[in-house]
Amino acid sequence: MPERVQHLLDQLTLAEKASLMSGANFWNTKAIPRVGIPSIMLTDGPHGLRKQGGAADHLGLNASIPATCFPTAATLANSWDPVLLRRVGEALGTEAAAEQVSVLLGPGLNIKRNPLAGRNFEYFSEDPLLSGTLAASFISGVQSRGVAASAKHFAVNSQETHRMSIDEVVDERALHELYLEGFRLAITGGDAWTVMSSYNRVNGTYANENQELMQQVLRRRWGFDGLVVTDWGGSNDRVAGLIAGNALEMPSTNGVTDQEIVRAVEAGLLDEAVLDARVAEVLELIERTAPGDAAPADLDAHHELAVEAARASVVLLANRDRTLPLAPGRGRVAVIGDFAETPRYQGAGSSLVNPTRVDSALDALRASALDVAGFEPGFTRMDGSSKRLRRRALELAKGSDVVLLFLGLDESAEAEAVDRTHMRLARNQLDLAEELIAVGRPVVVVLAGGSPVELPFADRVDAIVHGYLGGQGGGRAIVDVLTGASEPGGKLAETYPLRYSDVASSTTFRLTEATSEHRDSIYLGYRYYDKIGAPVRYPFGHGLGYTEFAYADLVVDETTARLTVTNTGERAGSEIVQVYVEAPDAANGEFRAPRELRGFAKVRLEPGEHARVEVTLAEHAFSAYDVGTHDWRTVPGSYAVLAGASSRDIRLRATIGIEGEAWSLGDAADLPHYVSGHVQSAGAGEFEALLGRSLPAADWPANRPLTRDDIIAQTKGRGGFGGLLYRLITTSHRVLMLLKRPHAANNTYFALDLPFRSIPRLSGGAFDEDMLDGLLLMVNRHFFRGTRRLISAAWKLRARNTRIPKAN
Template identity: 55%
Template structure:
């Protein structure tokens, strides 16, 4: 019921039970051949680095994503990997979440459909996909202990709905629980989530695995539905299971059922993955380029792109042009088989590039010399291709971003370049939205997100017009961070993260509140234009025609939204309920049909504890984005007419005024009093407290707390941003995880001794640690 080591399950030769390997994804294979870790610190074998989920989502292309999943699965199968840990499909509640680059969207429908496609592609190869992190993993800050407080309706409509599509359409064989608590109960031992919802409602019958080190109470997790704990705890938690059965705290029948579920995955995936397949690195790389080409988003274009005049003198400025930012950091960190440098790729084109300048220090700090060289080059050119973005230290697993801005030195460089050359084409890199106060100073903006190892080639193809950009945003871009509905309460206090905005996140908030934004959900430009016409809705499908009215061949992402016109309960103005990506040659016209599924006109009724289709009038909207609606049709539905919240004052939610929700208003919606969010500084620390709380302990604890930020700052000074961020992960780790992630080098008794040292009983705790270390060396429990 737990790992044999960091990545493998236990083999039992006498029963012919093999070991299987679980290893990281989700946008490529991260298989470590040497020292193992969960944060991307130690090297892994080279593998194809595809665009991250945040990038792929901008393609809105289920067939493409299914194909990417298959390519990743083939590499995993070839390396005898049985379970690939991905895709990640948590909802992008807030732009500052440090792991947003690994997730698809702010919208659960788009998230679910894209993740289901990737799951299907991966599992076509015999490898099991493992969607994660179930559920409500909305922040990285204190993610191993934070309690995500979310009302029942938002829980089902936003944070579970994407997983429902992934499970019901993708049919994954494995799913990973999240570290955090959900409404007071750790996700891995949350019976409501794992049994009532995942198993009983959605029919999931596969393997439930913890996130690495994500076990709190092993027996309670087992009862709730978890089968496998990872990584190895060297028998510590296995013994807890044995003792629980002996003491009648755990029914042996439950244990038998969990073992049987685990064995099904072991045997099923083992028979498929121990066969060598021919993998062509070049073929894989071409797929990575194709995926990037279809995912780039053109955000602005004042006639600058594509670059047609081969005689124009072009300056390339920005460190990201030479050293591309193509993926995130943490457990998804891939060692690519190759990387397409934009500078190398652009030399292969017919563009007249007159020079390159770095322009700024990648990791911050002003350099007048770099800035002056860049401005001098810009003066000599007709067009400046400026490459800016978020650096490696800005977004990563285990941390959340502090703000939505580009670094000051990049912003200053852009201002100075604009003074000497007004023809700036900005190419952005990064896995999350940024504020763009400079938008009027540039003539075009192409967002590459994190495009994987083929990003350099893809960018050049789009800039030159070899490829018509077809990506559209899978998330909204607010003008400033203060516009985000959760901006005042994110990432939550010490112990809780309160989702006071309820269902109003992303475009559900901006469009309902009529908030001015920078770029809407579903937005993206093209080198051609499209005409929509003749919408017919028959109650189950929407049919219409679309024609390419421009000169370039292209692909248009058509979006279907449902708008309730007279619902008696608060709701978003409209919600995405269908989409399709349509390839069209110049002047070509196609008839399109989009089917609507069972939840198209439904919402979660908190009194009835189920989804209901509400009576009333609706509008079917067909558009190029959430704010660019081209066609519409009205209909009336006969369904449930009961009104939830009848005895609750939810007027503030009716008005969508969610920026300043008071505690008492949210408690009415949530149905309970809010738990305490603050730490008790006088509390004696125990196994479930986190290392950061050492600052409230004795001298040793205070020194331990001070040492970790010191090491982080030292690593930052040494220009090691990824390692620096990972050091801070230690601060937010529960003490219990120190033992469980040690691979047996520290047992729970030694851990108790260590905690006593932190609490101010240094010598007593040290003696206990030495005593039980002696026991371990002699093989005693």
């Protein structure tokens, strides 16, 4: 502990120490002027600064100051470019420092387990190596400006439905190989100063109180020496969180949990040395991020960086007969689709950025050399029906030579606090696409969205360009790619399945109330599809360009793969070289993915140019997690090291023998579907055998009184005031959707998933614990007794708050 931190700690009273464990308000820590401890500010990220100057919220409802909106993590991941991620991090750190912000709450790097997860747009990939490598660079960039990054949400935050209470039930091997590995790489490689704990439980224990995760893994195994902050409203048992390693609870609880800490120390339930360790972490963070006189950010330069980042992340999914790029003289171009004029460039919720400007694709097309015949929106957002809009779009297409059709997920589809219910595009978009294809003109589809969608028309259009959520410069970036002013620089950081039913977790995801069973285990994304040989729409790592590359001369050892890459086309371009390791007998005889990404590199070459590319292999390239020793362990045997342009476009292969002591990854007799990979057929008994314990109840118990630990959604179907409360919230969602306010509508789910215990803590002192007791009586069918208690408690609280202190 630094000497100055120890000196400050020695001067603090018990009450002052406890006070530093929660916020002063929504975004700031508490100051203690008596000893010179300042307040610092934490604000949302991760792809832009969301600093609110007025009314504060964690849901993206109230306005924030203008800031550069960079492409979201799901977009940037398609660049496969750590150098670019560092530059974006540096820019974000600069903007945060200029606004006297000490902690930027990002990056998010939870694994994208299922395409329907509502916050997939905030996360990098289905692969932990890609996620962790990019996140480490991003973190290094932010922190190079004296601003702390916060790796979130630790851990296994795999769905938004009931996220504040759901128990993510996952086997130990999948936990370490997939869900923790990206965090390990980000924290050890990026030296993150803070980590944000997730709302959910992990194998029965809230992440924020999970000593195995917080102490054994995060601090002892990975050497993390920074501060853990709760997600906003994400504290369950404040003292248990402190003991596990959580220092800062946000936002302010108006002193409620500070008193819990003081009482626990005085009663001998909490060792004051534990409290001191947590206070020291807050003080060290303050020292690391002390705001200085930072220069204003160059927002014009940052906008250009946002455009560059979007260009590098655009993925060309299909390009039949070299339809793209579109050159002047190609003919008249019809621009159809509401997203061309009003771009969907970011997600919703806590990451909602107020951009400094927004480039639309339509404006960029009109400014290009293309002959734009006209524009028609063709459809309305949120699947509204309009025959007139469709008719006008078809008329425009018939009078043109090429159709640019802008489709995607609208603002109601992807947001914090809510998961998608299906993987389809809106019906009105699909109908329009079919009618435009029937016109007979070449159709180029431009997609927007942060997660895979089903593409039933994919084989019948001429090209598909995916911009994901490209930030404020995404519109210009898309047009640069369409016209060939720049190349499509990205490759998919996730697999595109043909249909949702093909997804390994589709049989369990968000289908139960109390738990989320990860019966898919290690078979997630390409690991699953490649294991069972399932067809996919586009494989992991897929992305076309405007030139071609040849691979040759692969040489490997235990740490490195080297190969020669040549640009055999007619224009400059970049190639993302992916190195996979194929395990011995993984395809049919072992509980193991057939191949896994173990390294990658991006190389840019002029026409005819070649380069010798060296790819460093991951630390665990030839290892698996051994649940017997609770650690990574080398698996001996003859491995194939593969170099390719995607997980299914393998260009070169070399073999290498790895030594070690043989050990078993699982008993085929007990785990037949985990050996074969057909995990959709794994029953409860087999999953229990994998877990080594019985499964917890998957649904909420019926007909029992609700407690402080239950969530408001559990009032559903209970009748009386509880049922009325549920109907009021769900009705408000429907009304807001009818009013075309999807951001506000989706945030009603935040209220439904809120634990009752959080109401006093998040109310800023307007609703206390006694009032909560009254509310619980009301929802438990004791309406009049509960009402009397709530009113009485409210009067007592009002009297306490308005009492004038006596003069000395």
